[in-house]
Amino acid sequence: MYTTDLSGKKAKPEAAITENPAKLAAFEARVAADEFIEPKDWMPEAYRKTLIRQISQHAHSEIVGMLPEGNWITRAPNLRRKAILLAKVQDEAGHGLYLYCAAETLGVSRDEMTEALLSGKAKYSTIFNYPTLTWADIGAIGWLVDGAAIMNQVPLQRTSYGPYARAMVRICKEESFHQRQGYEIMMHLAAGTDAQKRMAQDALDRWWWPSLMMFGPPDDKSPNTEQSMRWRIKRDTNDELRQKFVDITAPQAEAIGLSVPDPALKWNETRGAYDFGDVDWEEFYAVVRGEGPVAKERNQARVKAWENGAWVREAARVHAEKRANAKIAAE
Numbered sequence: 432m433y434t435t436d437l438s439g440k441k442a443k444p445e446a447a448i449t450e451n452p453a454k455l456a457a458f459e460a461r462v463a464a465d466e467f468i469e470p471k472d473w474m475p476e477a478y479r480k481t482l483i484r485q486i487s488q489h490a491h492s493e494i495v496g497m498l499p500e501g502n503w504i505t506r507a508p509n510l511r512r513k514a515i516l517l518a519k520v521q522d523e524a525g526h527g528l529y530l531y532c533a534a535e536t537l538g539v540s541r542d543e544m545t546e547a548l549l550s551g552k553a554k555y556s557t558i559f560n561y562p563t564l565t566w567a568d569i570g571a572i573g574w575l576v577d578g579a580a581i582m583n584q585v586p587l588q589r590t591s592y593g594p595y596a597r598a599m600v601r602i603c604k605e606e607s608f609h610q611r612q613g614y615e616i617m618m619h620l621a622a623g624t625d626a627q628k629r630m631a632q633d634a635l636d637r638w639w640w641p642s643l644m645m646f647g648p649p650d651d652k653s654p655n656t657e658q659s660m661r662w663r664i665k666r667d668t669n670d671e672l673r674q675k676f677v678d679i680t681a682p683q684a685e686a687i688g689l690s691v692p693d694p695a696l697k698w699n700e701t702r703g704a705y706d707f708g709d710v711d712w713e714e715f716y717a718v719v720r721g722e723g724p725v726a727k728e729r730n731q732a733r734v735k736a737w738e739n740g741a742w743v744r745e746a747a748r749v750h751a752e753k754r755a756n757a758k759i760a761a762e
């Protein structure tokens with residue numbers, strides 16, 4: 432769901448300089464011509480490393496992103512809502528798998544990525560370290576969080592690394608469904624009883640600002656943006672995407688009679704865009720550091736899932752071994 436580089440580490444500038452200059456120039460010319468770079472093609476080490484970090488963070492976010500919503504599958508208000516939510520959460524597992532596979536083409540193993548997630552070394556989207564307190568949160572997540580994911584991911588269909596770009600095509604189609612199902616939940620609640628409307632407003636109040644944080648730090652504090660834009664790993668800056676999100680989402684809130692919790696939000700005729708208040712970046716960095724409200728629970732849930740899955744991995748290994756032996760015996 433999330434694609435902004437959270438490492439905060441600046442890619443070493445000398446990394447690009449020590450590469451073979453002729454190869455680097457040829458690579459940059461291909462990227463500038465909007466050609467896709469494929470796994471077997473030559474690429475600068477810094478490009479490979481940035482992509483591994485970004486794609487694996489993205490994959491982890493899809494997988495951890497299943498937890499806040501999975502929490503509501505058994506408590507969905509009716510069978511129809513349950514079936515929709517189940518399908519949505521399964522889609523997120525699929526997104527995680529496509530992305531782990533895309534990252535593997537860059538030479539990192541699935542085990543290394545899993546280990547980085549479980550040990551807490553790897554980052555994932557800050558948004559999933561907030562709790563889902565009511566059913567309206569499921570609406571708010573689909574509408575805002577998947578909505579923000581679409582904003583991030585649509586341009587990534589043209590990112591320079593082929594396997595990542597192709598994974599995005601299918602993911603984006605599914606994200607549109609996720610966004611619609613969330614908005615539809617909010618629409619119904621907002622048109623319901625006073626208590627339902629209050630619940631919808633409360634969810635919007637809690638999820639609005641964390642959703643704006645999903646686009647990552649402001650451009651002047653995003654150390655890797657410039658390089659990533661030049662190599663077309665990113666196609667838009669964090670602030671550009673955040674603005675786009677506000678411009679699309681604010682009228683959607685108004686259309687269903689909910690108010691965005693930002694007194695500074697105002698249409699700016701001259702800019703043709705909304706002005707909006709400052710994000711609390713202290714809170715963002717605290718969550719990135721692992722201090723989010725339910726960060727520990729999220730990690731524990733992943734560790735437990737991994738441990739509980741040990742017998743499946745073992746069974747798959749033994750089955751593969753048996754088949755391989757049977758094949759040798761038949762030859």
Ligand SMILES: [Fe+2]
Nearest residue numbers: 432493523526
């Ligand atoms: Fe997703």
Ligand SMILES: [Fe+2]
Nearest residue numbers: 523577606609
């Ligand atoms: Fe999604």
